[in-house]
Amino acid sequence: MEELRELVKIVTNRAQKKIAFLEWDAEKKLSKDMELFYGIQQGKFTSDEQAAIHLYNSTPDQASYKMAKSRLRKKLLNHLFFLDFNNRSKISHKYEQECLNLLHQARMLINLGEYKTSERLLNKLLKISFEAEFTYITVSSLEVLLGIYAQVGKSYLFYKSKELLLHYRNILKFEQEAEDYYNTARLELSKSIQARKEFLPKLVPILERLHKLWKQSHSFNNFHYYYKLKIFFYDMVGQPTEIIHITSESDQLFENGKINPMRFDHRFNKFMNVHAYLRSKEYEKGLYFAREYLQAFDPSSNNWFAFMENYFLLALHAREYTLALQIIQQTDENPFFSKIGRMAKERWVLYRSYLYFVHPSETLYSDFTYQTLINSVPEYGKDKQGFNVAILILQYLYFLKKNDLESLLHRIEAMRKYAGTHLKDNFSDRAKAFFKLLMIPIKEDFKPMYCRKKGKYLYEKLQVITPPGEAYAEIEIIPYEHIWEMILDIMMATKHQLQKNMG
Template identity: 50%
Template sequence: MEAQSYNTFDFYYLLSIWAKELSGDFNKIVELTNASEELLQSKKVNPERFDHRYNKFIQVYAHLRAKKLEEGIRLASLYESSFNPSSNNWFAFMENYTLLALHAKQYKIAHTLLHKVLTNPFIKKITKMAQERWSLFEAYLNLVAPQEDKPFKWKSLTQNVPSYSKDKEGFNVAILILQVLYYVDMMDTEALEYRMEALKKYAHKHFKDSFSERSRIFFKLLNLVVKADFDYIVAQKKGESLYHKLQNTNPPGDAYAEIEIVPYEHLWELIIKRLQLREV
């Protein structure tokens, strides 16, 4: 701002976000976008030139990645009306909003957002991969917070075997994990053995670097459940050290890394809780 030039501010703003994304410093992006929004509101930057929608989008995304979930939800609620529901940007914004709600265990909010997205007629115009992501969001939400009056149809997802293309790596992981979770919930040993074998093959082929460390740990926890024959006490005890390791392993810092739809810690807690309830 010292240069009193909008172009200087804009270059600094964009380069700062780019640099912090590369280093995975999302807390700094939160600070930068918060400050930029304040400058916009006080009219210290030109509102006709500053891309306020981009700032709002990045601000909400940075809150998600920095795990500032409650504040992120508050901002997303305020900013939703800034995006046209017929645009791709609205659907992209709603992905981050929904992930914030899922990560914060605000499942009622997540159901409301999901309904808004799935009933938006323009969903047919977004890319096929984006539509598939929304199908996964719906499936995960119905796994962790099912609605009794609206039973979810699992058949297509549980029978689908994902293709192992590199550009859909995180997508494939989410599908395979979801399938295993579903069969754990059903206590279907035969189907589980098949899916666990698919997980092992996938892990052996793709999980060869630190990018996949959290998924690798969670796969081991899932395998423990099968080996424990669904005994929650055995699974919980044998999985304790892995669970603590998972808690101490941060998600990849890369700005373009796949985000867990529901954090693995929450899924593990859900598995133990449901296995425990079956033994009551």
């Protein structure tokens, strides 16, 4: 009770006169800042101009609107202390946030001269921090605890904690080095294709150093940096079987108690496992694991939609078009689809357009999205990197099927320009070989038998060219070999139709 009385006294005497929180009572008349909150939440306000006109019939630079924005910002920041980390977040976030809250509370109490309660909070914190291997929090907590022990004269506990602090500072030093390598590598791997290509050889010694740091420190953080960067490396260089090995090995380490269960992200491991089966063309295994793992992803998260992309592509590559349609329908029915980013939405438009072409369905067709995609010439910007070839190919297929030769010739010219500018290195061998195949129908006057004969060498070459890694890859929404078979079928169907019309 003494501790409780002290806390009540502190809150009573020291609390802000008016704590700004969001008010959820719908029966009360809304304040302007809460009107702004609901307007943004419900999508009514997408710009300052809209909100200012609605709330004050003014422009965004007016003081009244600025004040409403400021009040709402304070309320939202206050609510950060009361967020729920139990469901959608990584399991580690829940424990990390609990530690940070306890550390914050302990520091506040020390500033108010309350050492006894602060010490109790810090010891509770350290129990979680030790178990979850939050080294940076452990170091900060021990430093604060040493200050308390020095202040109240607890000599034995001071020196015992100091010894612990020196141990964890040493681990933290290893982790900081590893973190620096990891962040630098992630930055370089997010740049242009050419920049990635130049950086990849430098990643080999970095991985060797990370592995050494992990073995020296036995720290989860250093395992994490090594594990993730190794997966990214093999993904970039196009060695998916290595990724399958890493994910399986990580599961084994976890089962053997070698990886911290409070920190290991099973979802990422599952995601990369399924992605690797797609890249290695082991479609049946990939589909099996995709079905098994789907329930691990929260449908309200971006991770769910990213996982569904791999699931969809596996179905499409395996020619399981009915399953691919079911996946599209699941995605469409997810109420959180509107929350995902613009680029992700554009990818789903492209996916459904491809599926519509190979497996027409009324539920797939959207006149606006499909026709817009077909009639537009891709913008070769960084934001569409990896999908420019896919868009050009879809346009080619569409105009070939319509027998619109004039439009088809325009797309062929666009392909020539794109290949000349963007497909210069050997990492584009599959795309270059396929582009050459796409030129054959033009040269052979769309005669399917001649095209099959002339394209045999390139078709066989496609089957032995190893797909490039993510560092260089243009996404094959449908494998190029399958598309060439479709092209031959389209030309044969067109030929039969012409003969029927003439006969």
